[in-house]
Amino acid sequence: MATTQSPHSPANPFEQQKPIPGVGKIIAVSSGKGGVGKSTVAVNLALSLAKRYRVGLLDADIYGPSLPRLMGAVNQKVQVTPEQKILPLIRYNLKLMSIGFLIDETAAVVWRGPMLFKAMDQFFRDVVWGELDYLIIDLPPGTGDIHLSLAQKVPMFGAIVVSTPQNLALADVKKAIDMWKRVNIPVLGAVINMSYLRTTGSEERIALFPRGEIDAYLAAQRIPILAELPFHPSVSIASEAGVPVVESYPDSPEAQAIDKVSEKIASLSSNHDLAIDQLR
Numbered sequence: 001m002a003t004t005q006s007p008h009s010p011a012n013p014f015e016q017q018k019p020i021p022g023v024g025k026i027i028a029v030s031s032g033k034g035g036v037g038k039s040t041v042a043v044n045l046a047l048s049l050a051k052r053y054r055v056g057l058l059d060a061d062i063y064g065p066s067l068p069r070l071m072g073a074v075n076q077k078v079q080v081t082p083e084q085k086i087l088p089l090i091r092y093n094l095k096l097m098s099i100g101f102l103i104d105e106t107a108a109v110v111w112r113g114p115m116l117f118k119a120m121d122q123f124f125r126d127v128v129w130g131e132l133d134y135l136i137i138d139l140p141p142g143t144g145d146i147h148l149s150l151a152q153k154v155p156m157f158g159a160i161v162v163s164t165p166q167n168l169a170l171a172d173v174k175k176a177i178d179m180w181k182r183v184n185i186p187v188l189g190a191v192i193n194m195s196y197l198r199t200t201g202s203e204e205r206i207a208l209f210p211r212g213e214i215d216a217y218l219a220a221q222r223i224p225i226l227a228e229l230p231f232h233p234s235v236s237i238a239s240e241a242g243v244p245v246v247e248s249y250p251d252s253p254e255a256q257a258i259d260k261v262s263e264k265i266a267s268l269s270s271n272h273d274l275a276i277d278q279l280r
């Protein structure tokens with residue numbers, strides 16, 4: 001991270017930042033609010049990318065892990081090698097890690113600061129991720145210790161912010177974007193989830209939430225909208241069944257909206273690599 005420190009200033013927390021060997025672009029999926037569809041977007045985006053790339057998906061929502069259920073892997077546990085390395089689960093060509101694969105789904109996690117930082121360290125350093133083009137990270141809601149820990153520990157390619165369209169969610173979107181700015185992590189774009197209700201067999205789009213000022217705000221921040229994701233029961237039913245919509249209904253408008261996000265991420269990545277090459 002490009003912060004200059006005078007010899008007298010306090011230690012730069014970002015000095016701990018170390019790449020994960022073999023792991024390419026690390027992208028966090030975040031939001032200010034809970035329940036807006038972060039995990040849904042993270043899981044489906046990772047699956048969509050995994051059709052063409054080597055992808056890992058880390059559930060960093062230590063207090064409320066969703067990944068085991070979303071991927072149909074409840075009660076599955078990861079293997080730990082004699083060297084204390086953790087082998088991620090593999091589903092649909094995707095490497096998965098969640099606290100839920102170490103402890104019971106219903107066990108309440110009461111860790112604070114240092115323990116959280118340690119857990120994040122383990123996720124990055126002790127999981128055998130192997131060679132990955134992308135590591136997608138599903139974050140808890142808000143702007144807390146886990147976000148900070150992530151920003152301090154690994155160099156990130158960027159963050160995606162998920163929101164619903166109404167003004168009630170906007171204040172939290174602003175907080176999330178402000179947080180990423182403070183820690184110098186680019187916001188690659190926003191996904192507007194539950195943008196409208198789609199009903200099967202009809203072109204009608206029903207606004208579930210009134211569209212607020214999110215478009216004007218994102219435009220002013222120069223943050224592109226990567227996709228508008230409709231609300232459709234296929235998404236929630238697929239999630240409950242543990243076979244996310246990108247896998248179970250790949251031709252649905254919802255899966256296609258996610259594929260659009262993954263194409264945009266891939267093109268941002270290759271433009272970024274090209275620009276770096278040209279600097280060499």
Ligand SMILES: Nc1ncnc2c1ncn2[C@@H]1O[C@H](COP(=O)(O)OP(=O)(O)O)[C@@H](O)[C@H]1O
Pocket residue numbers: 031033034035036037038039040041066193194229230231232233234235236237239240
């Ligand atoms: N586009 C959508 N259409 C239908 N249901 C959705 C959609 N997005 C999310 N959901 C459902 O809303 C609930 C909350 O989503 P989730 O991804 O867990 O949110 P978060 O991770 O932000 O808390 C889940 O039951 C999920 O299946």
Ligand SMILES: [Mg+2]
Pocket residue numbers: 038039040061066138139140
């Ligand atoms: Mg979640």
